[in-house]
Amino acid sequence: MSIERQANTAVLFADITGSSKLFVDVGDDRAREVVATTLESWSELAEENQGHVVQLRGDGMLSTFPTVDAALVAALALRDLPYQPPLSMHAGIHTGPILRDADQLYGDVVNIAARMADIAKRFEIVLTETAGQQLSTAGWKLRLIRKVPVKGQAETMNIYLLANDKERVTETLYRPPQHTKTVHNKLDLHYGSQVFVVDSVTATCLIGRDQACSIKVEHQRVSRRHAFIERVSGKFFLHDHSTNGTYVDDDGGTGPTLIQREIYQLKRQGVLSLGLEPKDNPDNLIRFVVGF
Secondary structure (H helix, E strand, O other): OOOEEEEEEEEEEEEEEOHHHHHHHHOHHHHHHHHHHHHHHHHHHHHHOOOEEEEEEOOEEEEEEOOHHHHHHHHHHHHOOOOOOOOEEEEEEEEEEEEEEOOEEEOHHHHHHHHHHHHOOOOOEEEEHHHHHOOOOOOOOOEEEEEEOOOOOOOOEEEEEEOOOOOOOOOOOOOOOOOOOOOOOEEEEEEOOEEEEEOOOOOEEEEEOOOOOOEEOOOOOOOOOOEEEEEEOOEEEEEEOOOOOEEEEEOOOOOOEEEOOOEEEEOOEEEEEEOOOHHHOHHHOEEEEEEO
16 A cells, blocks of 8 residues: 555544553453454444544554544544543644654654644643644644643644543642743763764764764763663753663763663763773763853
């Protein structure tokens, strides 16, 4: 089947939460039955509201809709189902161009819709500002929240929140911050004679032995794709995926910290040493400086 391009499609990500505790409370067989029945009901409600279910996987559903209105109506129908405690749901919606290949969807729109679901809490539905502005039906009780950090996005995003009406007694009063937080523009990485800059344009840097790495470090203790650095909302995060870990020695710190299969925020300045302590690796240190 050839890849199908769709110009403007609303994407809904919905997830069941609380299933781990349900398995403990009622046992594997009963919990699996409850989750499967819930996903079956979700699928039916999506299709009843003009949706196409792309995937039912684990505890979640990925579906597409011709309009944001249809996606939001479907999300509300999912929210208003009766859930066996401790189960609940949360959902995210974004809209834009997508690529479809059989039962797979591709494109940044899909990723951002998933991030909106991650932001949503118990029985909440979160829409991107783009999706919220395409709603044609008036009367939605949406709250605009500005400058929300979103994983994988170089800049903060404005989002619309449809809060939990199932259990709400009083609505939380939201007051936008009077002062925005400090946002750093770039991270300079110095390795030998190389200087690599992570900023709003080049938001990631892959480090390791692989030819595809932005900074290539040839050492037997270094993994092929050892780690990458990501800029999120003016902050810089080291993601280690290696066998031997990454040592981070921050300026003014108490000594190197081993980061192994973890995420670590890089602040101010310091050095990175892949696979072994900085004192044992003087020729392969990567020096970093966070600046404006």
